[in-house]
Amino acid sequence: MVKAIVGANWGDEGKGKITDMLAEDSDVVIRFQGGANAGHTIINNFGRFALHTLPSGVFYPHITNIIGNGVALNIRVFTDELNSIINSGVPAPSIIVSDRAQVVMPYHPLFDAYEEERLGGRAFGSTKSGIAPFYSDKFAKIGFQVNELFDDELLRSKLENVCTIKNTLLEHLYHKPLLKVEELYKEMVEQRELIAPFVGNTASFIGSALAENKRVLLEGQLGTLKDTDFGIYPYVTSSNTLAGYGCVGAGIPPTMFESIIAVTKAYSSAVGEGAFVSELHGEEAETLRRLGGDKGEYGATTGRPRRVGWFDCVATAYGCHMQGATEAVLTAVDVLSYLDEIKLCVAYEVDGKTTTDFPSGAKLERAKPIYETLPGWKCDIRGVTDYNALPPQAKDYVAFIEERIKTPIKMISTGPRREDICNRLA
Numbered sequence: 001m002v003k004a005i006v007g008a009n010w011g012d013e014g015k016g017k018i019t020d021m022l023a024e025d026s027d028v029v030i031r032f033q034g035g036a037n038a039g040h041t042i043i044n045n046f047g048r049f050a051l052h053t054l055p056s057g058v059f060y061p062h063i064t065n066i067i068g069n070g071v072a073l074n075i076r077v078f079t080d081e082l083n084s085i086i087n088s089g090v091p092a093p094s095i096i097v098s099d100r101a102q103v104v105m106p107y108h109p110l111f112d113a114y115e116e117e118r119l120g121g122r123a124f125g126s127t128k129s130g131i132a133p134f135y136s137d138k139f140a141k142i143g144f145q146v147n148e149l150f151d152d153e154l155l156r157s158k159l160e161n162v163c164t165i166k167n168t169l170l171e172h173l174y175h176k177p178l179l180k181v182e183e184l185y186k187e188m189v190e191q192r193e194l195i196a197p198f199v200g201n202t203a204s205f206i207g208s209a210l211a212e213n214k215r216v217l218l219e220g221q222l223g224t225l226k227d228t229d230f231g232i233y234p235y236v237t238s239s240n241t242l243a244g245y246g247c248v249g250a251g252i253p254p255t256m257f258e259s260i261i262a263v264t265k266a267y268s269s270a271v272g273e274g275a276f277v278s279e280l281h282g283e284e285a286e287t288l289r290r291l292g293g294d295k296g297e298y299g300a301t302t303g304r305p306r307r308v309g310w311f312d313c314v315a316t317a318y319g320c321h322m323q324g325a326t327e328a329v330l331t332a333v334d335v336l337s338y339l340d341e342i343k344l345c346v347a348y349e350v351d352g353k354t355t356t357d358f359p360s361g362a363k364l365e366r367a368k369p370i371y372e373t374l375p376g377w378k379c380d381i382r383g384v385t386d387y388n389a390l391p392p393q394a395k396d397y398v399a400f401i402e403e404r405i406k407t408p409i410k411m412i413s414t415g416p417r418r419e420d421i422c423n424r425l426a
């Protein structure tokens with residue numbers, strides 16, 4: 001059966017740590033969407049790692065790690081990341097890359113950067129990893145599946161076609177240097193040599209693993225509010241971040257899902273543009289940003305300061321619902337220990353009306369937070385592993401959120417390390 005770990009919010013909820021923890025009891029760990037535009041932070045016996053492309057099971061020798069067909073595969077990032085974990089002393093992991101996964105081409109990050117430059121003040125805050133141009137090309141059917149790299153004739157003729165299209169844009173829209181078929185061809189031949197040892201039929205591998213009752217873990221990137229369809233469009237990522245997309249992005253039958261674990265942080269944080277109803281500014285934000293996460297709230301991939309705010313019950317209830325969450329994990333509760341009192345956004349006011357439904361588009365932009373305030377616990381809870389040992393104010397905070405997000409909170413994370421975790425319900 002399949003367990004999925006996904007984000008209920010804007011990403012950076014602490015999925016990396018939870019996946020690393022739960023990976024230990026899995027046989028297969030799968031990435032099914034997104035690319036190297038976000039990262040998981042994992043802190044374990046080998047050190048502190050920001051994984052962008054590799055599945056989180058790479059630290060365990062018993063796990064088969066899969067890069068599913070839905071992923072935007074940047075081959076050079078993949079090899080660099082693999083070499084860097086091996087150089088840190090991690091034994092060479094077992095990895096299979098789907099022969100149907102598509103490749104982030106050398107021009108995708110360029111187009112991402114050129115488009116942000118063209119948009120100027122209206123930019124989306126892209127990480128410039130090429131994800132939007134990659135998925136556009138995938139659906140325009142001018143992308144490259146990994147298997148296509150191994151067919152010389154096809155590779156050349158597709159590259160010729162792509163260069164005709166791209167060079168028109170480069171010349172007339174972006175005024176940038178043109179692509180050369182021969183250079184691209186040489187680069188892709190090098191890249192195919194790098195990826196060749198890992199390529200396989202992952203859908204068939206997963207099918208057999210499920211038939212043998214293997215424990216399969218789906219690892220989500222970002223969160224509901226960055227989903228192309230259900231997120232804060234257009235300030236979203238270019239792939240679907242919902243657990244349900246695992247069916248498409250890895251080839252898993254929908255009937256195989258056993259549990260969907262939505263990870264949400266005890267306060268809100270987001271990178272990039274877009275509506276963020278419970279956002280904090282000024283000194284309050286600065287303090288939370290400095291004390292948040294394991295090293296402050298700065299992006300694992302970009303190092304950009306994250307926007308921070310109070311916990312948003314409206315956005316998170318929606319986030320859990322759209323994920324189909326069977327349970328939730330509340331992370332970074334330890335971060336809030338400095339606060340005398342803690343606000344939670346319990347509803348939005350939109351055009352004079354109070355709502356707990358997460359709105360779309362311009363309505364969301366106009367939404368104002370309605371807060372309730374709970375007392376803080378004002379003592380250090382980092383590393384607490386016994387739920388009952390938490391101060392009553394912390395337990396009340398968890399219970400308050402649980403009721404509003406309508407999802408049982410089964411685990412509470414009290415620090416960035418793998419062992420900083422309380423199980424709540426037996």
Ligand code: GDP
Nearest residue numbers: 012013014015016040041293294332413415416
């Ligand atoms: P992901 O994208 O959801 O995997 O999130 P990241 O791992 O990039 O970001 C979450 C940040 O919070 C990282 O710096 C983690 O080390 C840190 N983190 C995760 N859980 C906890 C926790 O319970 N307490 C604290 N203080 N930090 C945490």
